[in-house]
Amino acid sequence: MSRTHRSVVNWRPPVTSSSEGLTADFALARFSVGEGKPQLGLVAAGRIRPLSHEELGADSLNDFLAEAPTSWDRLADLAQGSASDDSTWVSLDDVTLEAPVEPRQVLQTGANYRTHVIDLVAAGRAKNDPRPIEELREWAAEMMDARARDGEPYFFIGLPTAVAGVDAELELPGYSNQHDWELELAVVIGKRAHRVSREDALDHVAGYTIVNDISTRDLIFRKDMKEIGTDWYRGKNAPGFLPTGPFLVPSQFVTDPHSLTLKLTLNGDTMQDAVTDDLLFDIPALISAASENMPLLPGDLLLTGSPAGNGIVDGRLLQDGDVMVSVIEGLGTQTTQVRAEAVSS
Template sequence: MKTFALGTFSTAQDPSRKFAGVVVDHKVANLGDLAKEYGFAGLIDKTVLSLLDDWPRSLEDLQQLVHQASAHDWTDERELRFHSPVDLPRQVFCTGANYRKHVVDLTVDSKVGPEGLNDDELRAWAEDMMDKRVAHGEPYVFTKPVSAISGAYDDLVLPPTTRKPDWELELAVVIGQEAYNVSEADAMNYVAGYTIVNDISARDLIPRTDYKMLGTDWLRSKGQPGFLPIGPYLVPRCFIENPYELSMKLTVSGAVMQDETTADMLFNIEKQIAYITRYARLLPGDIICTGSPAGNGTHYNRFLEAGDVMEGTITGLGHQRQKCVV
């Protein structure tokens, strides 16, 4: 079976006209044109979202189409503009505090814990808390507005509302069929594929200081325009052998900030889907951001500034690049 990915693209000549594209070895074919040429009527005039609305049939047709289409005139992806591969999903869910070392580091950095502990003691306390959380706790999930979504190579416009814009490279799950009250055992059957996200966060806007009992404010801290670059591709699940053995790496202006694997995830994808669908209905094309590893700006006390360039990679899913501008 030939490996391929999906994306949403436009050309420099017609930037407002987006089209679903099939990607093979960094070459892109307009899905509609390809489907017409090889007689796949069911794939003509499809967006990536509409493919996901009928994903089992779409995947079968796409596999056959790609197998037959080697003689097609493909376009180098560098000649195209990338949009979010699912343009746009209906819902975005984010699982917070879901990487062990990340949460332990934040605990030590923020000095959150019993009084009188030194850093080593606080770290040991936090690690024990993570063990208990995995054994007895549940994922922590919130939503993010789709208006925050941008393409994988779009500039990040730093808003004047924050002094501490931060990065969070994450593996994202793309849902392939409606899901409600799904068991962990069945959860992966609802996954169409994977992509990369960067859950940009305004660290200084997370806590509500006007009324502390309100706790966190995810709208203002994570929902601003451009705060969720997605892509470049949607890679079907069948091409990612093990989502828990993927290398994740993010640099900021050449300096390595995050360098971890998905093995450090506290609650796996199955548990996240089961938890979300206990309370909400997942729809085809929905995105689940599965958490970010250690190495955020909070840990380094170093936040994004104009001129910074972020580059993020996850094994098998490509890479992102955003330049920070004002």
């Protein structure tokens, strides 16, 4: 069954190649054909071919990632065959792309873009705050710089069951109408990391992928017991709320993960547009801190936070028929089509 764009109410996305924006020599993906089971594939030059355990040199994707970066070398020669007439290679447009990873753990980072937090502080100032907006922004900037210098990253846990492939529609649960987007660079863990130093942290990165961390805004803070604070379980973990991929890009093809551009458009309008150099805590700091109290396992996802441009700020949240296009420099393009849950009357 060929993968096609679905019709949407508000906007029809341009027809583009699945590999648009992918600059790596090769990458990994998981895919299915027709009603077949998901399988692991090697992606190169806009094509994909299945990978056997023998070609992978491991019994599973996570076993392969545990040996990264050296395990990537086993795939380099195979990738050269993408230009051949070998029938094992097929167009990406003729398969359904699943999530490219199978994480056992998903760690998410909150409030980790400096400009984003400053914007939130300014937007949420109390009505009786006498300070001019620029003074408030300067105060917030000083606070963020102090946090980056002396503080620690803020983590919470997501559910692997929320991870979904890019060709799956995002169904908005009917229990709320305040579902929002959060484009994020995601780190894919390679070899097991437990209490690693910042200096050694990047040795534990197998690769990178794109994640859109969908959030239900009115459920994040408990109304019945405000003292508890945030409720990340209900606010973020509905089925499909972590569209992931389309590709797992090897770390060696991401020269500097702290200088990547991120852009999310909604029905063609730019909503998020940032660079990862605005991270409060960089990737080594995140891995080191996250691994302090629990081991990070091969294939785990570590989300690095989302920049400014979420819908809640302007009151424009996700609706039936919306189409989000998320791009992170070098990692490909993720297109997510949205539909509202059919609620019986």
